[in-house]
Amino acid sequence: MAGHQHTGQASGTHQLPAASTGQGCPGQSTTKGDIVCYYGSRGQPEPVVLTPGIYGLSNSLLDTPWRKLSFGKQLFQEAVEQSQALSKDALVAQLLGVLNNEEAQLPDPAIEDQGKEYVQPILNKYAAVCVRCPDYGTRTNTVILLDVEGNVTFTERSMLDKDPTRWETRTHEFRLQS
Template sequence: MCIAYLSLGHPGWPVLIAANRDEFHARPAKAAGPWPGRPDVIAGQDLSAGGTWLGWAAGGRFALLTNYREPGRPTPPGAPSRGTLVRDYLLGSDSAADYSQAVAAHASDWAGFNLIAGDARQVCYLGNRDPSGRSRALVPGRYVLSNHLLDTPWPKARRLREALDALPPERWTQDPDQVFDLLHDTTAAHATELPDTGLPHAMEQLLSSPFIISPDYGTRCSTLIAIRADGAALFSEQSYDAAGQPTERHDWRPCA
């Protein structure tokens, strides 16, 4: 994932997630679906390193990951794929707090990441570039995460948050296309608003919209997860080609 919105703690809809995954188009991946041998897990698959970026598992467990943008900083020698952090939580049984604390104990093994893991009862955030060095439980509220720390107010993060804050929770499952339309926002930030992450100006501009289109790198898919208070859930994913045009669309209504 490269941008994700979360709404936590609504009485009728305790978990709402809307996210875009940005990646090189040449990197092989499998669209979201039930995993072979583990049909209780729904997630995409990175076919290069075996992990995933976002997924849902029976019991209402979910996790998502974004990379922390830090050009020029070398990856730790022998670093595991960051996608294994989401994969291992979905396949395991540890609570979000226990899992996040265990990862935090050796978080420097990975390149920069942000991890959100949880269920309808508890959600935890861990960023291994967070100065606190600790995971923390998220209180009810609305959050946005891109390629910096949680709730860093980059222009793209502010745009997406404002748009999804205005959409009533029940609309997410009644008309998921409304969520995908808001995620498909190609509005770039004004030059004066761009963050300075060490990338060339043209690249900062390209990456400044919630939905990214370019021949080599861009938004590969948009995903919606909605968990209702009674445990009913919706997992919906729309895939896109390099021109930003929709391709595969899949919807599941698993029982949490």
């Protein structure tokens, strides 16, 4: 799973495991019958059960069809497809690269409509997976890797003192208890 946080905006892309139907990649089934749900302060009044797949979340509802969200999901899918050939450190680095992609995904009518009061250079920054604006934007990236044996690698990259040139990365590894 991968995700990141914005000040004033939550965003990320996540791959959910296959349900316990026996389909999908080995080790992706939820043998305990676990389910994953989405719930937010807007949208459906009850949690929404998510089926296996890749989802994206930005400054709106789950899978809002913004170009930056679609682009981020595409980059994430590419990382997932290459993951078996990568070392754990290389995979974490690639996922952090996805979360820090600053390529503006314009034109995007949804971004432009929402940001009518902003000038075009600011909209260009809002239209990227990674937002870098004064006093607003990506401040933390989180990558969580979970293997079939329950080993977890939790890596978080955080901006220091609101300075986009200074970051600290911390990694914690542990095993889930059964």
